[in-house]
């Protein structure tokens with residue numbers, strides 16, 4: 132993943148230099164913390180999560196707190212577009228926008244083989260466009276859409292394709308199964324102390340207009356970065372030692388019931404430096420009010436969902452069953468994570484004296500004490516971290532659920548790969564943006580190797 136990165140440090144940040152890349156296409160930099168984040172970091176340390184500044188880049192610490200570099204440079208977000216625009220402009224790539232891929236064109240290759248020879252897409256005006264592949268087709272529609280593209284191409288579970296009148300080209304039952312995501316739970320608090328959070332920069336009076344103008348003019352201020360603050364990983368072994376569900380769950384040797392080794396975190400915490408989040412969080416603190424959150428994120432969920440075809444119509448959106456919290460152990464671990472997060476804020480050395488109560492004020496979760504207290508809260512408030520993955524899972528030839536092999540090649544069809552988060556057989560502990568770039572970089576190297584070209588080091 133460091134291959135994609137061009138990291139720029141900051142004087143205050145103790146970077147793990149070998150863990151970063153310096154000549155990739157994506158600019159990254161550490162985030163300057165708001166005062167509330169400095170206080171939460173102090174609380175995390177006092178509650179047994181030692182500071183390890185660049186732990187989210189070196190990846191060797193499952194229990195501590197630190198800083199997460201952002202894909203931002205000079206006040207602008209860096210994205211996949213940076214690989215092919217500006218100084219990285221290429222003359223061997225054509226981008227067709229407003230083109231919706233219907234299916235991969237698959238033809239016979241010899242007596243019993245199949246080969247992907249192109250792609251059929253529907254353009255904005257409804258016309259059908261067919262692109263011919265000189266060498267290969269790579270599907271990168273993401274975890275919600277790649278399985279549908281394969282399905283419409285006749286690749287998937289035979290009985291499901293038949294329901295939509297699609298002739299089966301390759302009977303691959305794993306397509307669209309194994310949907311994974313990370314669930315997060317926002318826990319908001321109110322503080323009366325001004326100057327700690329960033330709410331005054333967005334919600335108070337005319338502040339948002341000024342903040343927006345500052346970003347437009349100078350690419351500085353609140354909108355020049357992400358509103359998340361400090362991050363932490365945690366193991367929960369000792370906290371779950373009294374859980375009957377945890378203790379009685381089956382496990383492999385050297386693994387916990389979620390399938391994690393002791394060197395892998397069970398959960399992540401991260402914080403917001405003001406109120407906000409997905410659209411359901413609409414109780415904005417206006418003048419004189421300030422709020423912040425600690426967010427608990429469950430790693431290695433046991434629950435699984437599915438992505439299926441709604442119809443053979445290429446424009447039909449997929450049927451997604453996220454399967455969230457269908458495994459009771461996911462609820463149990465996430466509830467324990469929330470309990471720990473609340474203890475950090477309410478008892479930790481940095482924050483215990485600055486919290487007025489829960490936000491919005493009619494809530495009282497700051498008083499929750501037991502795991503059982505948190506279970507209904509988790510069920511009501513858990514929401515996606517947008518880390519969908521796993522629906523075209525990589526696996527061994529002998530694995531009937533695998534969709535692609537270790538070179539990302541779709542089983543049963545030559546010249547066809549999938550390269551996006553759908554290929555993850557198991558969702559890693561972390562966020563998915565950099566792994567998505569990592570999968571792209573690795574796919575590029577594998578494609579080059581297949582065709583005798585040199586990979587970029």
Ligand SMILES: Cc1cc2nc3c(=O)[nH]c(=O)nc-3n(C[C@H](O)[C@H](O)[C@H](O)COP(=O)(O)OP(=O)(O)OC[C@H]3O[C@@H](n4cnc5c(N)ncnc54)[C@H](O)[C@@H]3O)c2cc1C
Nearest residue numbers: 230231232271272273274276517551552562563564565567
């Ligand atoms: C709101 C949000 C916030 C996020 N924040 C973070 C974050 O802070 N940090 C982090 O690490 N990760 C974050 N993520 C997760 C990260 O962005 C994703 O995991 C990553 O983008 C997945 O990459 P992908 O290539 O698998 O799929 P995608 O990025 O989803 O790419 C798939 C592309 O295929 C296109 N497509 C789909 N079907 C078709 C079709 N039939 N024809 C043509 N095109 C098609 C889609 O439009 C899309 O552009 C966030 C995600 C979301 C949605």
